[in-house]
Amino acid sequence: MVELQSVDLVTEELAIALAVIKRRNPVLWKNWVLKVGNGSAAILPSSQFPSQMVSNNYIAAKPAVAEKVSLALADRFMYRYVMGNSTSRHLEPACGFLNGRRLTFNDLADYSDVVRSLAIDVEDFEISKQLLPNYKLLKWLFAVNLDDNRRKKIAIHIVRSFQLVLTSYYSFMAVPKKAVSDVCQLLLLGFIKNEVLLFGASKTRIFKLLREYTSSRSIEQSDVSLQSLCNGHSKILALIIGFTIQEGHLQAVSDMIRFALQLLESLVVCLIKLTLPHHNETRNEKAFHEIYRGRSVKMSYKYVADFLDAARLLEMAEGARRLKICVEFLLGLLDSLQWGNTASSDPRVVAAFQQYRSNLLSEFLVLDDLDLITSFLQLPWPSELSA
Numbered sequence: 001m002v003e004l005q006s007v008d009l010v011t012e013e014l015a016i017a018l019a020v021i022k023r024r025n026p027v028l029w030k031n032w033v034l035k036v037g038n039g040s041a042a043i044l045p046s047s048q049f050p051s052q053m054v055s056n057n058y059i060a061a062k063p064a065v066a067e068k069v070s071l072a073l074a075d076r077f078m079y080r081y082v083m084g085n086s087t088s089r090h091l092e093p094a095c096g097f098l099n100g101r102r103l104t105f106n107d108l109a110d111y112s113d114v115v116r117s118l119a120i121d122v123e124d125f126e127i128s129k130q131l132l133p134n135y136k137l138l139k140w141l142f143a144v145n146l147d148d149n150r151r152k153k154i155a156i157h158i159v160r161s162f163q164l165v166l167t168s169y170y171s172f173m174a175v176p177k178k179a180v181s182d183v184c185q186l187l188l189l190g191f192i193k194n195e196v197l198l199f200g201a202s203k204t205r206i207f208k209l210l211r212e213y214t215s216s217r218s219i220e221q222s223d224v225s226l227q228s229l230c231n232g233h234s235k236i237l238a239l240i241i242g243f244t245i246q247e248g249h250l251q252a253v254s255d256m257i258r259f260a261l262q263l264l265e266s267l268v269v270c271l272i273k274l275t276l277p278h279h280n281e282t283r284n285e286k287a288f289h290e291i292y293r294g295r296s297v298k299m300s301y302k303y304v305a306d307f308l309d310a311a312r313l314l315e316m317a318e319g320a321r322r323l324k325i326c327v328e329f330l331l332g333l334l335d336s337l338q339w340g341n342t343a344s345s346d347p348r349v350v351a352a353f354q355q356y357r358s359n360l361l362s363e364f365l366v367l368d369d370l371d372l373i374t375s376f377l378q379l380p381w382p383s384e385l386s387a
Helices: 011-024 026-038 056-061 076-082 087-098 105-117 124-143 149-173 176-197 204-214 226-247 250-275 287-298 302-311 316-336 340-345 347-367 370-377
Strands: none
Touching: 076 087, 076 124, 076 149, 076 204, 087 105, 087 124, 087 149, 105 149, 105 226, 124 149, 124 176, 124 204, 124 226, 149 176, 149 226, 176 226, 176 250, 176 302, 176 316, 226 250, 226 316, 226 340, 250 302, 250 316, 250 340, 250 347, 287 347, 302 316, 316 370, 340 347, 347 370
């Protein structure tokens, strides 16, 4: 294979070139993705080499290497999600690229051209009808433990491949308005309300998937870790926002952040109403109580009502626990973002944070949860980063 050389192309030209390569010669394109991602030529599985080339002496002389994950290694229960329609064509390059690296912005930021190329020919309907619905279900694999480490590694790697393709689409291919809408309404609001808060025995598809994954018929709600689910899901959000910052789409970034902060405030207010129902009856001269009471008159209760309705379907302690998990999910997401000098000083981004900062602080202080207060105070506010 002719070695591909690094070419100093502007982003648009590179995108066009990669699109042509991917459509006309997908094998060459896949090898380029693997070569750039790994810093070396793509390595074929040993079964593709002539048998005489793989001697016992050669095997003995080489240290063991980590197994490369591919879609061919997927468990049978995953076939319908990864092999159907055109899904595998988009997933396989992402799956190969992720071998040997973590799904974090720090690990992938230098490979933005590769990440961009992964969704270069993904159609909108493939996102809405195939990739996003399949990811929505498969991400629940984050929520259960599995003793078979190899099986777990392969399954989680494939779920992360979904995350990477979706990241590529929303960060580089979708128009900013659609990216903001899907991130806010589906990956944030829909996830919090319909999946974390409303998770229960009625979610039969999820339990069926988890029982197939664990080869156990006894998976119950108590076996499902909503914290682990949130930790796994937060990676795709951090990546999308991170690459959107890197691309300089700061209006889209500020819209996403403003929405996340609105959800965060709504969740904290829900926790106050659920666990401290009589807080307004106490006379307290502390300033944060005054700020909170003033904010209570002006804020929108649109999502407060939705979240409270969902939480009140549960026992009070369980409802409060899930609300807190959602608060921790959003705090962790905000804490993971890499702002950079441009975004941290952009007035739109700074304004999104400043609009909510003092109100959120007063609400956390009223709630009086030391862990949440500490996490909030440690957030890297953009205005401070630019100082």
